[in-house]
Amino acid sequence: MISRDRTETFLPQPRCLVLGLTGGVAAYKTAELVRLLMQDGLEVQAVMTSAACRFVGVATLQALTGKPVLTELWDPGVPTGMAHIDLSRNANAILIAPASADFIAKLAHGVADDLLSTLCLARDCPLLVAPAMNRQMWENAATQRNLDMLRSDGVTVLGPGSGAQACGETGMGRMLEAHELAEMVSSFFQPKVLRGKRMLVTAGPTYEAIDAVRGITNLSSGKMGYAVARAAREAGADVILVSGPVCLPAPATVRVVRVISAEDMFAAVQKEMGHADIFVSVAAVADYRAKSTSKQKTKKTGHEITLELAPNPDILEYAAGLPLPPFCVGFAAETEDLEENAEAKRRKKKLPLLAANLAQDAIGSDECALTLFDEAGRHHLPKAPKSEQARRLIDHIALLYDRSLPPP
Numbered sequence: 034m035i036s037r038d039r040t041e042t043f044l045p046q047p048r049c050l051v052l053g054l055t056g057g058v059a060a061y062k063t064a065e066l067v068r069l070l071m072q073d074g075l076e077v078q079a080v081m082t083s084a085a086c087r088f089v090g091v092a093t094l095q096a097l098t099g100k101p102v103l104t105e106l107w108d109p110g111v112p113t114g115m116a117h118i119d120l121s122r123n124a125n126a127i128l129i130a131p132a133s134a135d136f137i138a139k140l141a142h143g144v145a146d147d148l149l150s151t152l153c154l155a156r157d158c159p160l161l162v163a164p165a166m167n168r169q170m171w172e173n174a175a176t177q178r179n180l181d182m183l184r185s186d187g188v189t190v191l192g193p194g195s196g197a198q199a200c201g202e203t204g205m206g207r208m209l210e211a212h213e214l215a216e217m218v219s220s221f222f223q224p225k226v227l228r229g230k231r232m233l234v235t236a237g238p239t240y241e242a243i244d245a246v247r248g249i250t251n252l253s254s255g256k257m258g259y260a261v262a263r264a265a266r267e268a269g270a271d272v273i274l275v276s277g278p279v280c281l282p283a284p285a286t287v288r289v290v291r292v293i294s295a296e297d298m299f300a301a302v303q304k305e306m307g308h309a310d311i312f313v314s315v316a317a318v319a320d321y322r323a324k325s326t327s328k329q330k331t332k333k334t335g336h337e338i339t340l341e342l343a344p345n346p347d348i349l350e351y352a353a354g355l356p357l358p359p360f361c362v363g364f365a366a367e368t369e370d371l372e373e374n375a376e377a378k379r380r381k382k383k384l385p386l387l388a389a390n391l392a393q394d395a396i397g398s399d400e401c402a403l404t405l406f407d408e409a410g411r412h413h414l415p416k417a418p419k420s421e422q423a424r425r426l427i428d429h430i431a432l433l434y435d436r437s438l439p440p441p
């Protein structure tokens with residue numbers, strides 16, 4: 034539990050992943066995958082089959098992981114001389130990417146004739162595979178039978194995707210992109226504190242048109258809202274993200290509804306709100322819009338002009354005021370008197386939880402500090418990447434949400 038008025042330490046446990054590479058052109062994508070996994074705080078130990086070494090260099094993986102790459106069953110560098118046992122003992126999970134049709138067949142039948150297949154057989158941790166192969170190899174009944182066997186043995190199969198292939202054909206069998214795999218692996222490691230919950234999140238700025246080419250907006254990048262949507266998904270929630278105009282990729286397996294103005298966002302939230310258990314309003318909704326807009330570009334005259342503004346609907350206040358409101362979480366970006374303003378806002382909008390930060394530190398940045406305000410008081414989350422901050426927030430939401438439910 035996050036306790037009252039205390040700076041949290043939140044030291045994530047180191048997570049160790051054995052990344053196994055087998056022979057396939059998609060092996061080039063693993064260099065980027067390693068970078069993303071390590072950015073997310075994972076320790077990565079690469080293990081390569083001899084076929085993998087033909088597609089990507091050992092030196093590349095060694096430089097990126099900062100560890101010697103293991104390729105031989107009886108590696109003299111492993112103290113006990115039993116890399117297959119040592120590695121599976123130390124790993125929290127094994128990911129095979131790319132997983133060739135041949136390697137999948139070996140896994141399905143328990144063949145252990147090299148280091149990687151042996152350590153998969155000797156493992157006592159979860160195994161994930163990211164298949165990569167030609168369309169016809171993928172469609173072959175033998176491959177599909179082998180994958181069914183792996184699934185029924187509890188192995189997680191990630192992808193593949195569909196698209197252009199190295200052989201010149203188009204179809205199923207492309208290994209997922211590095212960022213998709215990195216997201217799935219991170220998600221795999223997160224506790225499922227929101228399993229079965231439906232969450233609606235708003236993110237980004239809104240854009241209020243004045244004329245055909247001009248409008249009112251703000252500096253929100255959408256990074257925090259997207260991180261919250263991603264963290265909720267990692268925690269097992271079913272997530273809908275209503276997003277203002279931003280330049281960010283949609284989080285994997287999150288439904289994104291794109292909107293422009295505050296009124297569009299309000300309409301989308303009303304439409305999607307019906308089934309939400311939790312509503313997290315991260316968007317920096319413009320407080321005002323132009324009272325009248327022009328379809329043409331307004332001409333310059335050299336005279337002063339006055340722009341009349343009308344207030345926008347307060348989407349969060351609307352949600353929190355519903356007869357049966359979802360669990361509502363607000364965000365507040367303040368430039369001064371953070372604590373007083375944030376707590377006053379939480380009470381005015383009748384929110385069980387509000388996350389506040391200093392606008393000048395948070396807007397557009399990849400990191401921020403957050404202070405959470407709830408009925409128990411104030412909880413400081415020291416500066417961290419927004420991805421990590423969003424996970425901490427999701428943990429706190431899950432705790433408060435469970436407590437808000439009537440006893441069974």
Ligand code: C5P
Nearest residue numbers: 314315316318345346347348349363364
């Ligand atoms: O009052 P203020 O704009 O600072 O409140 C911030 C919170 O209210 C945020 O969670 C924001 O998403 C939400 N909000 C809203 N609709 C508005 C203005 C703010 O949902 N028109």
